[in-house]
Amino acid sequence: MISTPSPLWFLDRSAGEVTLLLMSAVMILGIIRSAVPTAFPILIEGTHINLALLTVAFAGLHVLGAVLDPFARLGPVDALVPFVSAYRGTWLGLGVISGYVYAITVVISWPARRFPRATWVWLHRSMYVAWVLALLHSLGTGTDANNELFLLLNVAAVVGVLVAFLGFRVAEGWTQLPPVWAALAVVAIAVTLGIAVWAVDGPLQPGWARTSGTPPDLLRSR
Amino acid sequence: MPGPNVEPPIPAENEPAGAGAPGSAPTPEIKPWQTRVASERRRKRRRAADQRQTLGQLTVAAAVAAVGLNAALFLQTGIAQLGPAGVDQAILSVVNALVPGTGLRPPAQGPSPSPGRPVVTTGGS
Numbered sequence: 361m362i363s364t365p366s367p368l369w370f371l372d373r374s375a376g377e378v379t380l381l382l383m384s385a386v387m388i389l390g391i392i393r394s395a396v397p398t399a400f401p402i403l404i405e406g407t408h409i410n411l412a413l414l415t416v417a418f419a420g421l422h423v424l425g426a427v428l429d430p431f432a433r434l435g436p437v438d439a440l441v442p443f444v445s446a447y448r449g450t451w452l453g454l455g456v457i458s459g460y461v462y463a464i465t466v467v468i469s470w471p472a473r474r475f476p477r478a479t480w481v482w483l484h485r486s487m488y489v490a491w492v493l494a495l496l497h498s499l500g501t502g503t504d505a506n507n508e509l510f511l512l513l514n515v516a517a518v519v520g521v522l523v524a525f526l527g528f529r530v531a532e533g534w535t536q537l538p539p540v541w542a543a544l545a546v547v548a549i550a551v552t553l554g555i556a557v558w559a560v561d562g563p564l565q566p567g568w569a570r571t572s573g574t575p576p577d578l579l580r581s582r
Numbered sequence: 583m584p585g586p587n588v589e590p591p592i593p594a595e596n597e598p599a600g601a602g603a604p605g606s607a608p609t610p611e612i613k614p615w616q617t618r619v620a621s622e623r624r625r626k627r628r629r630a631a632d633q634r635q636t637l638g639q640l641t642v643a644a645a646v647a648a649v650g651l652n653a654a655l656f657l658q659t660g661i662a663q664l665g666p667a668g669v670d671q672a673i674l675s676v677v678n679a680l681v682p683g684t685g686l687r688p689p690a691q692g693p694s695p696s697p698g699r700p701v702v703t704t705g706g707s
Binding site (some may be wrong): 365366367370371373374375377378381382385400401402403406407414418421502503507509510572 | 630632634636640641644645648651652653654655656658659660662663664673675704
């Protein structure tokens with residue numbers, strides 16, 4: 361039985377973190393594009409699309425690393441079916457669902473937009489769900505939730521998306537429907553604070569590896 | 583009959599309005615608003631071209647940064663879990679798996695002891 365982490369295990373973790381950061385950058389650019397459509401439209405939309413495709417590449421690397429790595433004994437079924445994995449099943453499952461939701465937002469938009477505009481906009485907004493799920497997956501499954509560098513990058517990603525949402529999207533929407541956008545701003549801040557409190561109370565506490573559902577033999581080998 | 587969306591002709595740059603080749607039919611007079619529209623259209627086209635160029639550079643920079651960050655995080659996770667020597671070993675095992683027969687080995691930990699008799703030194707200031 362293999363008890364030592366392999367380079368693929370490290371690749372899985374590093375590519376996962378880069379995927380979350382790229383997803384956050386895609387979110388920020390998408391928020392700016394929808395709030396200020398006249399500001400550098402080609403540059404912002406083009407970067408939004410290109411980074412979204414780069415995210416797919418790194419997500420693929422993340423999944424490939426996880427499936428090929430022998431340490432956590434994850435297989436294709438774990439990567440495709442949510443909540444069936446023996447290794448931190450709940451938190452891994454959130455990552456699988458996030459991947460599917462993200463795939464939907466990409467497929468309906470690239471290489472060309474599908475569906476009428478109103479339908480497309482609502483489907484595209486599911487990216488917010490994909491991003492929150494990816495963040496929960498990163499903190500919950502992440503072996504590196506306590507690693508200072510990973511934590512710093514995660515905080516930067518969350519702050520960046522929140523500031524872009526409040527500073528561009530809410531500020532722009534406020535001029536038309538203040539109550540709706542005030543409510544959305546409150547929801548965004550509440551979700552962020554909720555995740556922060558949960559992270560401090562859960563993934564950042566010692567013993568999270570056991571609580572999150574790591575198989576006992578892997579706990580001994582780490 | 584042209585519809586309302588038909589664009590007016592764009593006068594060539596540095597060409598005075600109404601100028602045509604000698605002997606050809608006289609070109610219709612270009613009105614000042616047409617010159618303004620044409621100039622605005624040229625400016626928009628230039629701006630779009632600039633944005634496309636910046637987009638290409640930005641995309642390449644983002645891809646390079648992502649790959650670099652991935653490498654840095656890879657090393658960070660490895661060092662945090664295995665220590666620097668363990669990372670050396672892990673990278674070498676990957677290299678050896680990809681390119682068999684390289685014979686790469688991690689460096690020795692320190693100089694090996696001399697096999698001969700110890701040299702006795704005497705004196706000195």
